[in-house]
Amino acid sequence: MSFAVVKVTVENGKGDVNSPWRAYLRKHGLKTTQQREAIVDAFLRTSGHVALEDLLARARRTHPGVGLATVYRTVKLLQEAGLAASRQFESGHTLYEVAQGRAHHDHLICRQCGYIVEFESDEIERLQSAAARKMGFNVLSHRHELFGLCEKSQGIPSGRCPAEEAAERK
Protein backbone atom coordinates (compact mmCIF):
# COMPACT_ATOMS: atom_id res chain seq x y z
CA MET A 1 0.00 0.00 0.00
CA SER A 2 1.27 3.47 -0.79
CA PHE A 3 0.28 6.95 0.14
CA ALA A 4 0.26 9.88 -2.15
CA VAL A 5 1.58 12.98 -0.49
CA VAL A 6 -0.74 15.80 -1.29
CA LYS A 7 0.52 19.30 -0.94
CA VAL A 8 -2.20 21.72 -0.09
CA THR A 9 -1.74 25.39 -0.62
CA VAL A 10 -2.91 27.34 2.37
CA GLU A 11 -1.08 30.57 1.87
CA ASN A 12 -3.09 33.68 1.77
CA GLY A 13 -0.73 36.62 1.93
CA LYS A 14 -0.22 39.06 -0.87
CA GLY A 15 2.70 37.01 -2.11
CA ASP A 16 0.52 34.14 -3.15
CA VAL A 17 -0.39 34.25 -6.80
CA ASN A 18 -3.89 33.19 -5.82
CA SER A 19 -4.40 35.93 -3.30
CA PRO A 20 -7.51 38.01 -3.78
CA TRP A 21 -5.26 40.98 -4.38
CA ARG A 22 -3.39 39.35 -7.24
CA ALA A 23 -6.67 38.03 -8.55
CA TYR A 24 -8.09 41.53 -8.57
CA LEU A 25 -5.11 42.90 -10.44
CA ARG A 26 -5.25 40.20 -13.07
CA LYS A 27 -8.96 40.48 -13.53
CA HIS A 28 -8.61 44.17 -14.25
CA GLY A 29 -5.48 44.05 -16.37
CA LEU A 30 -3.54 45.98 -13.74
CA LYS A 31 0.13 45.65 -13.05
CA THR A 32 2.09 44.35 -10.12
CA THR A 33 4.57 47.06 -9.30
CA GLN A 34 7.11 47.32 -6.53
CA GLN A 35 5.43 50.26 -4.90
CA ARG A 36 2.04 48.60 -4.96
CA GLU A 37 3.46 45.52 -3.41
CA ALA A 38 5.17 47.55 -0.73
CA ILE A 39 1.97 49.37 0.09
CA VAL A 40 -0.32 46.36 -0.04
CA ASP A 41 2.14 44.32 1.95
CA ALA A 42 2.38 47.00 4.62
CA PHE A 43 -1.36 47.40 4.66
CA LEU A 44 -2.13 43.72 5.08
CA ARG A 45 0.28 43.47 8.00
CA THR A 46 -1.75 46.12 9.69
CA SER A 47 -3.96 45.04 12.55
CA GLY A 48 -6.02 48.01 13.60
CA HIS A 49 -6.77 51.23 11.85
CA VAL A 50 -4.15 53.02 9.78
CA ALA A 51 -3.91 56.53 8.51
CA LEU A 52 -2.54 56.83 5.00
CA GLU A 53 0.39 58.88 6.25
CA ASP A 54 1.32 55.93 8.44
CA LEU A 55 0.95 53.57 5.58
CA LEU A 56 3.24 55.77 3.52
CA ALA A 57 5.88 55.62 6.24
CA ARG A 58 5.60 51.85 6.50
CA ALA A 59 5.72 51.35 2.74
CA ARG A 60 8.80 53.55 2.53
CA ARG A 61 10.70 51.21 4.79
CA THR A 62 10.48 48.72 1.93
CA HIS A 63 10.46 51.06 -1.01
CA PRO A 64 11.81 54.48 0.00
CA GLY A 65 10.72 56.35 -3.08
CA VAL A 66 6.96 55.86 -2.93
CA GLY A 67 4.80 58.93 -2.99
CA LEU A 68 1.67 59.71 -1.04
CA ALA A 69 -0.38 59.87 -4.20
CA THR A 70 0.45 56.27 -4.92
CA VAL A 71 -0.67 55.26 -1.47
CA TYR A 72 -4.00 56.94 -2.09
CA ARG A 73 -4.32 55.30 -5.48
CA THR A 74 -3.42 51.87 -4.17
CA VAL A 75 -5.72 52.00 -1.18
CA LYS A 76 -8.53 52.97 -3.50
CA LEU A 77 -7.83 49.81 -5.44
CA LEU A 78 -7.80 47.80 -2.25
CA GLN A 79 -11.21 49.18 -1.44
CA GLU A 80 -12.55 48.30 -4.85
CA ALA A 81 -11.11 44.85 -4.40
CA GLY A 82 -13.02 44.62 -1.14
CA LEU A 83 -9.81 44.23 0.84
CA ALA A 84 -9.80 47.56 2.61
CA ALA A 85 -12.50 49.52 4.35
CA SER A 86 -12.39 53.16 5.31
CA ARG A 87 -13.95 54.73 8.35
CA GLN A 88 -14.25 58.40 9.04
CA PHE A 89 -14.05 59.02 12.74
CA GLU A 90 -15.37 61.96 14.71
CA SER A 91 -12.23 63.98 14.49
CA GLY A 92 -12.70 63.97 10.77
CA HIS A 93 -9.72 61.69 10.32
CA THR A 94 -10.08 58.88 7.86
CA LEU A 95 -8.56 55.57 8.86
CA TYR A 96 -8.36 52.34 6.90
CA GLU A 97 -8.54 48.77 8.02
CA VAL A 98 -8.24 45.37 6.46
CA ALA A 99 -11.72 44.30 5.42
CA GLN A 100 -12.89 41.29 7.31
CA GLY A 101 -14.86 38.58 5.63
CA ARG A 102 -16.28 37.66 9.01
CA ALA A 103 -19.03 39.48 10.79
CA HIS A 104 -18.03 43.06 11.01
CA HIS A 105 -17.03 44.54 14.29
CA ASP A 106 -18.11 47.75 15.88
CA HIS A 107 -16.01 50.28 17.69
CA LEU A 108 -15.46 51.43 21.21
CA ILE A 109 -13.51 54.65 21.29
CA CYS A 110 -11.95 56.32 24.30
CA ARG A 111 -12.51 60.05 24.31
CA GLN A 112 -9.46 60.57 26.48
CA CYS A 113 -6.77 58.43 24.92
CA GLY A 114 -8.33 58.08 21.49
CA TYR A 115 -7.73 54.40 21.37
CA ILE A 116 -10.11 52.25 19.37
CA VAL A 117 -11.17 48.80 20.53
CA GLU A 118 -13.52 46.50 18.69
CA PHE A 119 -16.56 44.66 19.90
CA GLU A 120 -19.29 42.48 18.52
CA SER A 121 -22.75 41.59 19.68
CA ASP A 122 -25.04 39.24 17.82
CA GLU A 123 -27.80 40.35 20.09
CA ILE A 124 -27.45 43.94 18.93
CA GLU A 125 -27.19 42.87 15.32
CA ARG A 126 -30.45 41.04 15.66
CA LEU A 127 -32.21 43.95 17.29
CA GLN A 128 -31.08 46.45 14.74
CA SER A 129 -32.28 44.27 11.90
CA ALA A 130 -35.63 44.01 13.63
CA ALA A 131 -35.83 47.77 14.09
CA ALA A 132 -35.03 48.33 10.44
CA ARG A 133 -37.53 45.75 9.28
CA LYS A 134 -40.19 47.64 11.15
CA MET A 135 -39.47 50.60 8.87
CA GLY A 136 -39.52 48.43 5.78
CA PHE A 137 -35.75 48.54 5.47
CA ASN A 138 -33.41 45.76 4.56
CA VAL A 139 -30.06 46.32 6.27
CA LEU A 140 -26.93 45.79 4.22
CA SER A 141 -24.28 47.13 6.54
CA HIS A 142 -23.94 49.38 9.50
CA ARG A 143 -21.67 51.46 11.59
CA HIS A 144 -21.83 51.45 15.33
CA GLU A 145 -19.46 53.48 17.46
CA LEU A 146 -19.49 54.01 21.18
CA PHE A 147 -17.60 56.94 22.64
CA GLY A 148 -16.63 56.88 26.26
CA LEU A 149 -13.83 56.55 28.73
CA CYS A 150 -11.57 53.60 29.38
CA GLU A 151 -10.89 52.52 32.98
CA LYS A 152 -7.77 54.62 33.38
CA SER A 153 -9.44 57.71 32.02
CA GLN A 154 -12.36 57.20 34.38
CA GLY A 155 -9.92 57.52 37.23
CA ILE A 156 -10.13 53.91 38.35
CA PRO A 157 -6.93 53.32 40.38
CA SER A 158 -5.78 50.11 38.77
CA GLY A 159 -7.60 50.82 35.53
CA ARG A 160 -6.18 49.82 32.20
CA CYS A 161 -5.63 52.17 29.31
CA PRO A 162 -5.48 50.46 25.93
CA ALA A 163 -3.45 53.27 24.42
CA GLU A 164 -0.76 53.07 27.07
CA GLU A 165 -0.58 49.33 26.84
CA ALA A 166 -0.12 49.53 23.11
CA ALA A 167 2.65 52.06 23.55
CA GLU A 168 4.47 49.80 26.01
CA ARG A 169 4.31 46.89 23.63
CA LYS A 170 6.40 48.77 21.10
Added chain:
Amino acid sequence: MSFAVVKVTVENGKGDVNSPWRAYLRKHGLKTTQQREAIVDAFLRTSGHVALEDLLARARRTHPGVGLATVYRTVKLLQEAGLAASRQFESGHTLYEVAQGRAHHDHLICRQCGYIVEFESDEIERLQSAAARKMGFNVLSHRHELFGLCEKSQGIPSGRCPAEEAAERK
Protein backbone atom coordinates in the same frame (compact mmCIF):
# COMPACT_ATOMS: atom_id res chain seq x y z
CA MET B 1 -62.38 88.83 45.10
CA SER B 2 -59.98 89.57 42.25
CA PHE B 3 -57.80 87.52 39.98
CA ALA B 4 -54.38 88.44 38.85
CA VAL B 5 -53.83 87.64 35.22
CA VAL B 6 -50.53 85.88 34.88
CA LYS B 7 -48.88 85.84 31.51
CA VAL B 8 -46.71 82.83 31.01
CA THR B 9 -44.03 82.85 28.37
CA VAL B 10 -44.03 79.63 26.44
CA GLU B 11 -42.25 80.71 23.33
CA ASN B 12 -39.14 78.90 22.35
CA GLY B 13 -38.06 80.11 18.93
CA LYS B 14 -34.94 82.10 18.36
CA GLY B 15 -36.97 85.28 18.58
CA ASP B 16 -37.66 84.80 22.24
CA VAL B 17 -35.29 86.69 24.46
CA ASN B 18 -35.22 83.65 26.72
CA SER B 19 -34.32 81.20 24.02
CA PRO B 20 -31.26 79.07 24.68
CA TRP B 21 -29.61 80.74 21.73
CA ARG B 22 -30.06 84.23 23.10
CA ALA B 23 -29.04 82.98 26.50
CA TYR B 24 -25.86 81.59 25.06
CA LEU B 25 -25.03 84.84 23.33
CA ARG B 26 -25.60 86.89 26.44
CA LYS B 27 -23.67 84.54 28.66
CA HIS B 28 -20.65 84.86 26.40
CA GLY B 29 -20.88 88.55 25.68
CA LEU B 30 -21.58 87.87 22.02
CA LYS B 31 -23.65 90.04 19.76
CA THR B 32 -26.96 89.55 18.06
CA THR B 33 -26.37 90.44 14.45
CA GLN B 34 -28.65 90.30 11.46
CA GLN B 35 -26.64 87.63 9.71
CA ARG B 36 -26.50 85.44 12.78
CA GLU B 37 -30.21 85.74 13.22
CA ALA B 38 -30.78 84.86 9.59
CA ILE B 39 -28.57 81.79 9.87
CA VAL B 40 -29.85 80.60 13.23
CA ASP B 41 -33.41 81.20 12.16
CA ALA B 42 -32.92 79.20 8.99
CA PHE B 43 -31.15 76.46 10.88
CA LEU B 44 -33.83 76.06 13.53
CA ARG B 45 -36.52 75.75 10.88
CA THR B 46 -34.62 72.83 9.53
CA SER B 47 -36.06 69.40 10.17
CA GLY B 48 -33.59 66.85 8.92
CA HIS B 49 -29.92 67.16 8.10
CA VAL B 50 -28.55 70.24 6.37
CA ALA B 51 -25.35 70.92 4.55
CA LEU B 52 -23.82 74.31 5.24
CA GLU B 53 -24.10 75.25 1.59
CA ASP B 54 -27.83 74.74 1.92
CA LEU B 55 -27.94 76.76 5.05
CA LEU B 56 -26.11 79.56 3.30
CA ALA B 57 -28.70 79.56 0.54
CA ARG B 58 -31.56 79.63 3.03
CA ALA B 59 -30.00 82.37 5.10
CA ARG B 60 -29.46 84.45 1.98
CA ARG B 61 -33.17 84.51 1.32
CA THR B 62 -33.41 86.65 4.44
CA HIS B 63 -30.09 88.39 4.37
CA PRO B 64 -28.60 88.26 0.87
CA GLY B 65 -25.13 89.40 1.79
CA VAL B 66 -24.09 86.67 4.22
CA GLY B 67 -20.89 84.83 3.49
CA LEU B 68 -20.10 81.17 3.85
CA ALA B 69 -17.50 81.89 6.49
CA THR B 70 -20.15 83.40 8.71
CA VAL B 71 -22.28 80.32 8.33
CA TYR B 72 -19.37 78.18 9.47
CA ARG B 73 -18.67 80.50 12.38
CA THR B 74 -22.30 80.63 13.44
CA VAL B 75 -22.87 76.91 13.24
CA LYS B 76 -19.79 76.40 15.35
CA LEU B 77 -21.40 78.63 17.96
CA LEU B 78 -24.62 76.66 17.71
CA GLN B 79 -22.67 73.52 18.42
CA GLU B 80 -20.96 75.05 21.41
CA ALA B 81 -24.37 76.17 22.62
CA GLY B 82 -25.51 72.58 22.29
CA LEU B 83 -28.13 73.51 19.73
CA ALA B 84 -26.57 71.90 16.69
CA ALA B 85 -24.93 68.54 16.14
CA SER B 86 -22.76 67.52 13.24
CA ARG B 87 -22.57 64.13 11.63
CA GLN B 88 -20.09 63.01 9.05
CA PHE B 89 -21.70 60.52 6.76
CA GLU B 90 -20.08 57.88 4.61
CA SER B 91 -19.61 60.05 1.62
CA GLY B 92 -17.44 62.25 3.75
CA HIS B 93 -20.05 64.96 3.70
CA THR B 94 -20.77 66.74 6.93
CA LEU B 95 -24.38 67.48 7.71
CA TYR B 96 -25.84 69.36 10.66
CA GLU B 97 -29.04 68.86 12.55
CA VAL B 98 -30.88 70.57 15.36
CA ALA B 99 -29.71 68.96 18.58
CA GLN B 100 -32.44 67.18 20.45
CA GLY B 101 -32.66 67.37 24.18
CA ARG B 102 -34.37 64.00 24.18
CA ALA B 103 -32.69 60.66 23.83
CA HIS B 104 -30.58 60.75 20.74
CA HIS B 105 -31.75 58.95 17.70
CA ASP B 106 -29.85 56.70 15.39
CA HIS B 107 -29.97 56.59 11.63
CA LEU B 108 -31.35 54.34 8.99
CA ILE B 109 -29.97 55.30 5.60
CA CYS B 110 -31.16 54.08 2.22
CA ARG B 111 -28.27 53.27 -0.08
CA GLN B 112 -30.44 53.82 -3.10
CA CYS B 113 -32.29 57.02 -2.44
CA GLY B 114 -29.98 58.40 0.20
CA TYR B 115 -32.78 59.29 2.51
CA ILE B 116 -32.13 59.28 6.22
CA VAL B 117 -34.73 58.08 8.71
CA GLU B 118 -34.33 58.01 12.45
CA PHE B 119 -34.92 55.23 14.89
CA GLU B 120 -34.48 54.52 18.57
CA SER B 121 -34.21 51.38 20.62
CA ASP B 122 -33.80 51.35 24.36
CA GLU B 123 -33.05 47.69 24.10
CA ILE B 124 -30.04 48.34 21.93
CA GLU B 125 -28.91 51.19 24.14
CA ARG B 126 -28.92 48.85 27.08
CA LEU B 127 -27.00 46.16 25.28
CA GLN B 128 -24.34 48.46 24.05
CA SER B 129 -23.75 49.85 27.51
CA ALA B 130 -23.40 46.31 28.74
CA ALA B 131 -20.93 45.42 26.01
CA ALA B 132 -18.85 48.48 26.80
CA ARG B 133 -18.90 47.81 30.51
CA LYS B 134 -17.45 44.42 29.81
CA MET B 135 -14.41 46.19 28.36
CA GLY B 136 -14.18 48.56 31.30
CA PHE B 137 -15.61 51.42 29.29
CA ASN B 138 -18.08 54.01 30.36
CA VAL B 139 -20.13 55.11 27.39
CA LEU B 140 -20.77 58.82 26.95
CA SER B 141 -22.29 58.91 23.50
CA HIS B 142 -22.55 56.87 20.39
CA ARG B 143 -23.26 56.76 16.74
CA HIS B 144 -25.27 54.03 15.16
CA GLU B 145 -26.07 53.98 11.47
CA LEU B 146 -27.73 51.27 9.45
CA PHE B 147 -27.30 51.23 5.69
CA GLY B 148 -29.77 49.37 3.57
CA LEU B 149 -32.61 49.61 1.14
CA CYS B 150 -36.06 51.04 1.65
CA GLU B 151 -39.08 49.11 0.39
CA LYS B 152 -39.21 50.75 -2.99
CA SER B 153 -35.53 50.22 -3.58
CA GLN B 154 -35.90 46.57 -2.66
CA GLY B 155 -38.32 46.21 -5.52
CA ILE B 156 -41.39 45.67 -3.37
CA PRO B 157 -44.35 46.53 -5.67
CA SER B 158 -46.27 48.83 -3.35
CA GLY B 159 -43.18 49.76 -1.40
CA ARG B 160 -42.71 53.21 0.02
CA CYS B 161 -39.68 55.40 -0.65
CA PRO B 162 -39.12 58.08 1.97
CA ALA B 163 -37.19 60.26 -0.44
CA GLU B 164 -39.98 60.30 -3.01
CA GLU B 165 -42.60 60.99 -0.41
CA ALA B 166 -40.61 63.92 0.88
CA ALA B 167 -40.27 65.28 -2.62
CA GLU B 168 -44.04 65.08 -3.19
CA ARG B 169 -44.72 66.94 0.02
CA LYS B 170 -42.88 70.00 -1.31
Added chain:
DNA sequence: ATCGATGCAAACGATTTGCAAACGT
Protein backbone atom coordinates in the same frame (compact mmCIF):
# COMPACT_ATOMS: atom_id res chain seq x y z
C1' DA C 1 -16.06 104.59 21.81
C1' DT C 2 -15.36 99.96 22.40
C1' DC C 3 -14.92 95.41 21.06
C1' DG C 4 -17.07 91.83 18.66
C1' DA C 5 -18.69 90.45 13.86
C1' DT C 6 -18.44 90.46 8.84
C1' DG C 7 -16.89 89.65 4.07
C1' DC C 8 -13.34 88.75 1.32
C1' DA C 9 -9.50 86.47 -0.06
C1' DA C 10 -5.64 83.99 1.23
C1' DA C 11 -4.27 79.95 3.99
C1' DC C 12 -5.10 75.31 5.10
C1' DG C 13 -4.99 70.10 5.31
C1' DA C 14 -6.62 66.16 3.03
C1' DT C 15 -7.25 64.12 -1.29
C1' DT C 16 -7.07 64.11 -6.47
C1' DT C 17 -5.24 64.80 -10.91
C1' DG C 18 -2.26 66.21 -15.22
C1' DC C 19 1.85 65.15 -17.13
C1' DA C 20 6.34 63.40 -18.70
C1' DA C 21 9.29 59.84 -17.40
C1' DA C 22 9.89 54.91 -15.82
C1' DC C 23 8.27 50.26 -15.59
C1' DG C 24 5.76 45.77 -16.17
C1' DT C 25 3.89 42.94 -19.52
Added chain:
DNA sequence: ACGTTTGCAAATCGTTTGCATCGAT
Protein backbone atom coordinates in the same frame (compact mmCIF):
# COMPACT_ATOMS: atom_id res chain seq x y z
C1' DA D 1 6.71 48.46 -28.05
C1' DC D 2 2.53 49.10 -25.52
C1' DG D 3 -0.24 50.80 -22.09
C1' DT D 4 -0.07 51.29 -17.14
C1' DT D 5 1.97 53.38 -13.15
C1' DT D 6 4.77 56.64 -10.83
C1' DG D 7 6.38 60.94 -8.59
C1' DC D 8 5.94 65.46 -8.56
C1' DA D 9 3.62 69.58 -8.44
C1' DA D 10 -0.44 71.92 -9.35
C1' DA D 11 -5.42 71.66 -8.77
C1' DT D 12 -9.50 70.89 -5.88
C1' DC D 13 -12.58 70.46 -2.00
C1' DG D 14 -14.29 71.73 2.41
C1' DT D 15 -13.11 74.47 6.14
C1' DT D 16 -10.52 78.06 8.73
C1' DT D 17 -8.30 82.41 9.40
C1' DG D 18 -6.07 87.29 8.89
C1' DC D 19 -7.37 91.63 8.25
C1' DA D 20 -9.52 96.08 7.43
C1' DT D 21 -14.07 97.59 7.90
C1' DC D 22 -18.75 97.66 9.87
C1' DG D 23 -22.13 97.26 13.48
C1' DA D 24 -24.02 96.34 18.10
C1' DT D 25 -23.67 97.56 22.67
